Amino acid sequence: MQHKDQTIFLASYAGPKLDYQLxxxxxxxxxxxxxxxxxxxxxxxxxxxVNNAMESKKICPVKVPIRFNDFCEFVLPYRIGTENxxxxxxxxxxxxxxxxxxxxxxxxxVKRFITYINNETEGWFTPSPTNAxxxxxxxxxxxxxxxxxxxxxxxxxxxxxxxxxxxxxPTAYEFIPIFAKFNGWHVxxxxxxxxxxxxxxxxxEDHFKYQIAKMYRTTFSKQxxxxxxxxxxxxxxxxxxxxxxDNHRVDITEERTPVSDIVLKAPDTTCNVYYLxxxxxxxxxxxxxxxxxxxxxxxxxxxxxxxxxxxxxxxxDGVYTLHQAPFTLDTxxxxxxxNHPSMVxxxxxxxxxxxxxxxxxxxxxxxxxxxEQKQLWExxxxxxxxxxxxxxxxxxxxxxxxxxxxxxxxxxxxxPFTLNDKGNQIWW
Numbered sequence: 001m002q003h004k005d006q007t008i009f010l011a012s013y014a015g016p017k018l019d020y021q022l023x024x025x026x027x028x029x030x031x032x033x034x035x036x037x038x039x040x041x042x043x044x045x046x047x048x049x050v051n052n053a054m055e056s057k058k059i060c061p062v063k064v065p066i067r068f069n070d071f072c073e074f075v076l077p078y079r080i081g082t083e084n085x086x087x088x089x090x091x092x093x094x095x096x097x098x099x100x101x102x103x104x105x106x107x108x109x110v111k112r113f114i115t116y117i118n119n120e121t122e123g124w125f126t127p128s129p130t131n132a133x134x135x136x137x138x139x140x141x142x143x144x145x146x147x148x149x150x151x152x153x154x155x156x157x158x159x160x161x162x163x164x165x166x167x168x169x170p171t172a173y174e175f176i177p178i179f180a181k182f183n184g185w186h187v188x189x190x191x192x193x194x195x196x197x198x199x200x201x202x203x204x205e206d207h208f209k210y211q212i213a214k215m216y217r218t219t220f221s222k223q224x225x226x227x228x229x230x231x232x233x234x235x236x237x238x239x240x241x242x243x244x245x246d247n248h249r250v251d252i253t254e255e256r257t258p259v260s261d262i263v264l265k266a267p268d269t270t271c272n273v274y275y276l277x278x279x280x281x282x283x284x285x286x287x288x289x290x291x292x293x294x295x296x297x298x299x300x301x302x303x304x305x306x307x308x309x310x311x312x313x314x315x316x317d318g319v320y321t322l323h324q325a326p327f328t329l330d331t332x333x334x335x336x337x338x339n340h341p342s343m344v345x346x347x348x349x350x351x352x353x354x355x356x357x358x359x360x361x362x363x364x365x366x367x368x369x370x371x372e373q374k375q376l377w378e379x380x381x382x383x384x385x386x387x388x389x390x391x392x393x394x395x396x397x398x399x400x401x402x403x404x405x406x407x408x409x410x411x412x413x414x415x416p417f418t419l420n421d422k423g424n425q426i427w428w
Contacts, residue, residue, distance in 0.1 A: 040085065041078075049078035052089040053165075059093070060168030061100050061108050064192050074170035074192070077220045080158050081138030088141040092166035100167075110193045113169070114201050121159055125150035157187045160201055164191055172198055173218040174252065177243060178285050180213040180278045180308045181428065182355070183413050190217070198255070208256045210307040210331070213278045214287045215256050216249040223247055226289070233291050235273050239315045241286045253303050260333030262301040264312060266292050267323040271314040276301045277322075279428065282413035284311050284322060307331050309401075309416065309428035322375040326401055328418075328428070338418065339372055341397030348423040350383075350390040353404040354414040355427045359385040363406060367392070370401040370416070377403055396423070 041049075053076045057066060066075070079085060100108055103116070125148055128134070134151040135143055144159050157173065164171035170192040177185055188207075190198040198217070199205045208215065227245035231237055253259050262276065275286035288301045304310070307330060312323045325339035352358055353365055363385045368377040383390045396402070396419060403416045417425045 037079075037085075045085075046078075048087075049089070050076065052087065053078075053168075056089055056093060056166055056168035058168065059097060061097065061104075062110050062113060062169060062194070064110060064169065064194055065196050066168070066170060066192070067196075070170040070192055073220050074172050075165050075168055077165075080161055080173060081154075083136060083138040083140035083158070084142075086141050088162045089166045091141060092163045096163055096167060110169070110191055113164075114191060117160055117163055118201065118203075121156070121163070124148060124159060125156060153187045157189045157201075160189045164189065170198075174198075174200065174215060175218065176208070176212050176215050178213070178278060178280045178287055179211065180280070180287075180305060181211045181415075183281045183415070198252075200256070210257055210305070212253065212257055213276075213305045213308050213310070214251065215253050216246075217252045219248050219250055221248075223250055230273055230289060233273050235315075236317075238318065241275070241315075243286060244289065251303060253305055257305045258331065258333075259303040259305055260329060262304050262310070262329060262335060264299045264301075264324075264335070266297045266299050267312070267314075269314060269323070271316060273314070274299050274323075275313040275315065276304065277311045277313050279309055279311070279416055280413075284313065286313060304329060306333055325372040326370060336399075338370070338399055338401050341399040342421070343394075343397050344419050344421060344423040346394045348392045348396055348419070350392060350404065350425065351388065352425060353406055359389050360406075361385050361387055365390060366405045366407065368403045368405070370403075401428075 053071075057071060057075060060066065100113070100116070104112060124144065128149040128151045132149065132151075134155075135147065139147070139155050139158060141162065144155070144162075150156055161171045161173060172190045173187065174190045175185070175187045179185060189201045191201060192198055200207055225245065225247035227237075227240055227242075230240045230244060266274070272291055274290055274292065276288040276290075277284035277286050279285075288304060290299050290301050292299060299312075307328075309326060309328050311326045314321050314323065325337045327335050327337045329335055350359065359365070365383050365385065366379055367381045367383060368379050370376075371378040380395070381392070383392060390404075398419050398421050401416050401418055403414060405414060415427050417427050420426055
């Protein structure tokens, strides 16, 4: 029995809930084969996709300035990711156009459309069951209709992009590879509005303000591959983070949050390429790169999100080396290194061990601070939770980076924090 047949059998046996226990008991794994569009999309099929996109543009129910590039990038493409190809354009257009005309007539705006689609699609998905395996990296139209499970924000985004593009509304696939203020990542659709700009499909246009270091928009056309540019600077391919290996994205950070160019003095190393990291899931992860400016000995990182915690990194022969102290970029775009501590008041009441997660009475917590000489977390004490907080007598400073774990054995990726002059936590 081939892997493909086993996948079909498993789906018929367990429905959409493909789980690891069932597969392990059979000694099988899911296998996906990649088939090039050059093979599966013939001229007749391609012509049908183009005609469908033209029809969608013709019946677009909102008055937006659809430029040729907007149409080519965010209406015309027949796929979003690696989903199975099918006529999603006709299906969603025939389903939603009559509903929109009945509800709004000729008064539909993009904001009203977003509110309607957000509310209407809320009932499409339920969270995927525990241990359920996503049937594909990108759900196709039939999977969305029949399975009705969302494995991630990607699935919800794909549905909304299908709907909007089927109605001729240019809609981009935007993503945050690594959050700066939270652990994890995110995908969000963004629609072209009447003013000619793209805004996320969220309740407010500033949803990601001061939350991100970098955000990107996926394009159908090819862009400059940063991975290759770094290799051209003389770096080994094995040393370049795969984060930069994408030739179908453009940087839209400045459209979603205030940004600044970060200018740093280059450390005394022989490295030519430097990376800027943010803290995510308990690790410093690269999100931007630059090369040393020989004459000035400066490093310039372009369009970096403000009110974010950063750290400088080099990679050589597989060894990741952090340099200098972590620093924050404030709302005015000023760099503040966390290496000029001043002691705060004698007794500090710590109320949370992670962002929005309160201290639990009787629980043991391990307090660590970032040691910039050793470039690692260093334990400085353990404390037991009181009624509402931890009482820490003295020895803490503003201008230092701290982390509070719920127990010594825990590997929970809690967020780091600093303290202001009054001893209040500031989360990063």
